[in-house]
Amino acid sequence: SGFPGCQPVSMDTENIKLLSEKPYRVSWKADGTRYMMLILKENEVYFIDRDNCVFEVSALRFPHRKDLKRHLVNTLLDGEMVIDKVNGLDIPRYLAYDIIKFEDCDVGKLEFYPVRLSCIDKEIVQPRHQAMKEGLIDKATEPFSVRLKQFWDITQAASLLSEKFSRMLSHEPDGLIFQPSKDHYVAGRCSEVLKWKPLSHNSVDFKLKIVTEEGDGLLRTKIGYLYVGGKDQPFAQMRYTSALKDLDNKIIECKFQDKQWIFMRERTDKSFPNSQNTALAVCNSILYPTTKEKLLNFIDQHRWTQNDQDLMPPPCSRSSQIVGSVSDEDHFSQEIMKELYNLTQFLNFKIQLK
Known part of the structure; x- marks a missing residue:
């Protein structure tokens, strides 16, 4: 289909060995609908689905962290839409789990954890919460909420598969996603990003x-x-x-x-x-099959082990420093940047026709 988003591969008895070769983070696999979100500027926010269909998302604001009255521009997120059941109501939520471009900076070139996840939290989610507190965003008028999808150290895989965690979620999980901590964003099929499902869900x-x-x-x-x-x-x-x-x-x-x-x-x-x-x-x-028992045993016995330096994470950098650390000479994945450019041109053309 030519969808530019990163596509994980199924975990098997061979590629599970990747968990012993480098650091990974783990999250639950939500049974949601995949969308990339393109924030061009105020009143120009778009979803791109798996079929590369582009449609506008209205009444959704993304204020700038340093000035809540400013709006983010030229930002590309990856995530999925889930429908949470809360007190008998269906609540749509967009779970952002990766960021490729932030204000024209190719943050997709930077490591996933902690940099890209921190960027989503500090530059996307927290400014929206602050704007709500100050009355600049009325969440009741927005089509859905936006949240950061959390990732944990892979030693937490057993907890994510527990009944207790499943009850805490407001939507149905159907497996796990294993994301390399230090890798850049990869467009298309990525053999390093692994999805695990119980045999009944494969x-x-x-x-x-x-x-x-x-x-x-x-x-x-x-x-x-x-x-x-x-x-x-x-x-x-x-x-x-x-x-x-x-x-x-x-x-x-x-x-x-x-x-x-x-x-x-x-x-x-x-x-x-x-x-x-x-x-x-x-x-x-x-x-x-890589059964639940085999998976948890492999993580327990053979997972990549952090050295002393990695045990204590460094202080979080200011997000402006994070995104500013990208060299001008760094060029992000040609496939996804070409796709982003084409989509941007297409959207600008549509806007001119209005």
Whole structure:
């Protein structure tokens, strides 16, 4: 689909070894809808979805930390929208978990933890909270709230998988995300960012094509053919059920259970199926699963160990110093910057037509 956002890969018995080679942070995997958020300037905030569809987000403000009456410009966030259940109400929240560009600075070149996470907190989330306190933002008029998605040391993985943590969340978790602490942001598929799901949640997004098979002496039988991206031949097939009746040529999420693919839900947020590489990686993780017990044991016995210098984190720098430390000669990932430029030009063109 050409979506510029970072795409994690499924954890398996081979790539789990990355957790022993360098520092990682861990967070829960939310079952949300992925959006990159482009903040061009005041009244020009946009979402970019997995299909590279761009749409405007109205009535959402991002004040500048140093001057709350100023608005952030040329800032690109990565995150996901979740619907939290609070006192019986559906509350939409955008969980920002990474930042690629801040006020024209390529912060995506800097390390994830603590720099990029601190940038989101200090430059995006906290100024909004302060503006609310001062009456400059009325959250009741905003379409959704914006929060930082927290990441912890990987020793907290067991806690994130506990029933207690699951009850604390207002939405359903479906696994874990392991993010390299010191790496820069990577556009597209990234073999260093790992997603772990329990076997019951491992799934592939296919394009479904319903066909009717018939032949001499055979009854007409409907079958679901499952396609992956860029391939003309079906990757697999599934038994037709009434649940598939209206899903011909739709993107559906399936899990592999009892030696067959089982329909889980329609992916209305996607227009393209997973790639063959992604589908094969998921199949590999199903055939050779990293169970919860194996994962937690590996973290306990083989995780990368911090040295003494890393045990005590340095004092947090001022965010202006953080983003200002990017050299003018640093050029962030060509793919995502090209995508950002094209989107910006497209949006400016649309604005001129208004």
